[in-house]
Each structure stands twice: as structure tokens, then as C-alpha cells.
Amino acid sequence: MKAFADDIDLIKRIEDGSRPAFEELVRKYQDKIYNLCCYTLHDPDTAQDAAQEVFLKAYGRLKDFRGECAFYSWLYRIAVNTCLDEKRKSHEVTDPMETTPAVEDIPSSGPSAERLYQSKETGRAIQAALQKLPEALRAAIVLKEMEGLSYEEIGDTLAISVGTVKSRISRAREELRRLLGGRI
Amino acid sequence: MKCSQIRKMISPYVDNELAPDELKLFTSHIQGCPACKEELEKIRSIHQLFACAERFEAPLGFATRVMAHVEETEEAGLFSRIRRLFAIRPLFLRTLEVAFALVIMLIGVMSGNMLVADRTPGTQPTIQESFSLDLFQATPPDSIGGAYMKLVGTADER
Numbered sequence: 519m520k521a522f523a524d525d526i527d528l529i530k531r532i533e534d535g536s537r538p539a540f541e542e543l544v545r546k547y548q549d550k551i552y553n554l555c556c557y558t559l560h561d562p563d564t565a566q567d568a569a570q571e572v573f574l575k576a577y578g579r580l581k582d583f584r585g586e587c588a589f590y591s592w593l594y595r596i597a598v599n600t601c602l603d604e605k606r607k608s609h610e611v612t613d614p615m616e617t618t619p620a621v622e623d624i625p626s627s628g629p630s631a632e633r634l635y636q637s638k639e640t641g642r643a644i645q646a647a648l649q650k651l652p653e654a655l656r657a658a659i660v661l662k663e664m665e666g667l668s669y670e671e672i673g674d675t676l677a678i679s680v681g682t683v684k685s686r687i688s689r690a691r692e693e694l695r696r697l698l699g700g701r702i
Numbered sequence: 703m704k705c706s707q708i709r710k711m712i713s714p715y716v717d718n719e720l721a722p723d724e725l726k727l728f729t730s731h732i733q734g735c736p737a738c739k740e741e742l743e744k745i746r747s748i749h750q751l752f753a754c755a756e757r758f759e760a761p762l763g764f765a766t767r768v769m770a771h772v773e774e775t776e777e778a779g780l781f782s783r784i785r786r787l788f789a790i791r792p793l794f795l796r797t798l799e800v801a802f803a804l805v806i807m808l809i810g811v812m813s814g815n816m817l818v819a820d821r822t823p824g825t826q827p828t829i830q831e832s833f834s835l836d837l838f839q840a841t842p843p844d845s846i847g848g849a850y851m852k853l854v855g856t857a858d859e860r
Contacts, residue, residue: 566760642756669719694748
């Protein structure tokens with residue numbers, strides 16, 4: 519709640535023309551947005567460009583933010599849409615309802631289970647698996663697992679009902695279980 | 703409760719999103735159903751996998767670069783606003799320019815006429831006469847040259 523109040527205070531200062539306030543907001547959310555873009559786009563350079571785009575869009579559209587939801591929900595919505603646009607641009611977008619093939623670029627034999635749980639490798643495996651998920655499922659699971667949003671917050675961010683969030687996250691986990699089968 | 707219904711509750715259970723009555727039903731079913739329990743463990747392992755995954759941090763200087771872009775965008779926005787301001791009103795501005803030029807010309811003609819009218823009729827040549835070479839005066843009487851000629855006693859003769 520305090521973070522939410524802090525954001526509102528920063529936004530008021532930005533609207534009064536304070537650029538340092540916007541820089542503070544960027545520094546506050548840069549890691550979360552960049553992480554979200556990395557897991558959605560799977561390429562550090564593209565993720566960085568997309569993350570920058572997110573903040574530029576947020577700056578330009580700040581007058582449209584009416585405080586009806588938390589600022590980070592609003593920012594994540596911009597991030598999800600920007601990543602989707604980026605994927606469309608690179609022609610990598612998948613149909614939200616299409617079925618997905620199994621991940622082929624994650625070798626089934628390789629590091630032991632202990633090593634797999636090492637952060638970097640796990641991150642890479644998840645990134646690769648996420649790329650195989652339909653867009654709608656990927657956005658929901660990333661917001662849940664990476665950003666720790668509640669179902670309600672994810673619903674606000676993606677403009678969908680809590681029931682749809684529940685179903686998408688369940689399906690995403692089912693898909694990931696299939697894709698990462700040998701790793702679990 | 704059927705296993706198919708319980709399976710739908712596994713993810714919300716892992717995310718602590720079950721309502722208290724659902725939670726009660728779920729836990730009592732799981733305790734007596736090894737198949738659903740196994741399913742729960744598999745989904746939980748996916749959840750734990752994410753918990754272990756690397757969190758990427760924004761590259762060094764990211765915020766500074768964003769702010770530089772903001773500055774560039776604002777400057778570009780200002781220029782385009784100025785350009786738009788001129789682009790929206792060219793007809794208006796052109797009409798003003800034409801009107802202003804006409805007013806200046808009118809003032810010029812009127813002042814010229816007033817100057818001509820100030821001269822005593824008959825003694826001064828008309829505008830048409832002044833174009834004639836016959837009326838040429840190298841040192842008109844009201845010029846410095848004419849005044850000098852008057853002083854030295856030499857009148858300019860036509």
C-alpha cells in the first residue's frame with residue numbers, strides 16, 4: 519500500500535514537470551520490467567529495447583493513468599503489450615490458442631537435477647520453454663511466477679477475468695510440465 | 703468431489719488463491735487420493751523451478767539511457783508542436799501577409815498623393831510633367847543645390 523502511495527506521489531511530481539521523479543520511478547521498476555521482457559522475449563538486446571520502450575510509453579501516457587489500478591499493474595500492461603508488439607514485429611508471435619510443440623532446444627540429457635536448479639541454467643531452460651507457450655498463457659504465467667502478482671492483479675493487468683487468469687495459469691503449468699518434462 | 707474438479711484447483715492451491723471452503727475440500731481429497739497428490743507435486747515443482755530461476759537485472763546505465771530518450775522525445779515533440787502550429791495556419795498567415803502588403807501599398811500611394819497635393823498648383827509640375835525631360839531641373843529651388851545656386855546668385859533656368 520505504501521509503495522502504491524509512493525508511486526502516486528511520484529506521478530504527481532512528474533505531472534508537475536519533475537524529470538528526477540520519473541527517473542526515480544524508472545529506477546524503481548527497471549529490474550522488474552527488464553526481467554519481464556527477458557522472459558517474454560528471450561533476447562537481452564531486444565528485451566532492453568523493449569524495456570526502454572515501456573518506460574517511454576509510460577512517460578508519454580502518464581496523463582491516462584487514473585489510479586484505478588496499481589501503477590505497476592498499469593506499467594506491466596504496457597510491458598506485456600510492448601513485448602507482444604515486439605514479437606509481432608519479429609514474426610515470432612504464436613496464436614493464443616494454438617497447440618505447442620515440445621521444446622527441442624533443451625537437451626534431455628545434460629546437467630544433473632541439482633545443477634539444473636542452479637539459477638542461471640534454470641532461467642535459461644524456463645526462457646526457452648516460455649517461448650513455446652502461446653502468448654496468452656506466457657503473459658499470465660510470467661506475471662504470476664516472475665512478478666508474484668495475485669490473480670486479481672493479473673486480471674487487471676491483462677484486462678481479463680480472475681476465472682480466465684486461473685484457467686490460463688493452470689494450462690501454462692500443464693504445458694510447461696510437458697515442455698520441461700525430463701527436468702522436473 | 704471428482705478428481706477432474708480437484709485437478710483444476712491444483713494451480714490456485716499452489717498460488718494460495720483457493721477460497722476457504724475450496725481449500726477444505728481440496729486438502730481432504732488430496733489426503734486420500736495418491737494420483738491427485740502426485741499431480742500436485744508435479745505442478746508444485748514447476749512453481750519451485752520458477753522460484754529458482756535467475757532474475758535479470760536491468761543493464762548498467764539503463765535509467766540514464768531512458769532519461770536521455772525522454773529528453774530527446776520531449777525536444778522532438780516541442781519542435782513538432784511548433785511545426786504543427788505553423789502548418790495549421792498557413793492560409794491565415796498568408797492572408798495576413800497579403801493584407802499587410804496591401805495596407806502598406808495604400809499608405810504609400812496616399813502619402814504620395816498628399817505630398818503632391820502640398821505643392822502649389824501651377825508652380826510645380828504635375829507627376830506626369832515631372833516625367834518629361836523638358837521639365838528636368840538639375841538643381842530644383844527647394845533642394846540643397848538650388849539653395850546654393852540662389853546664394854551664389856545663379857538661378858537655375860529651365
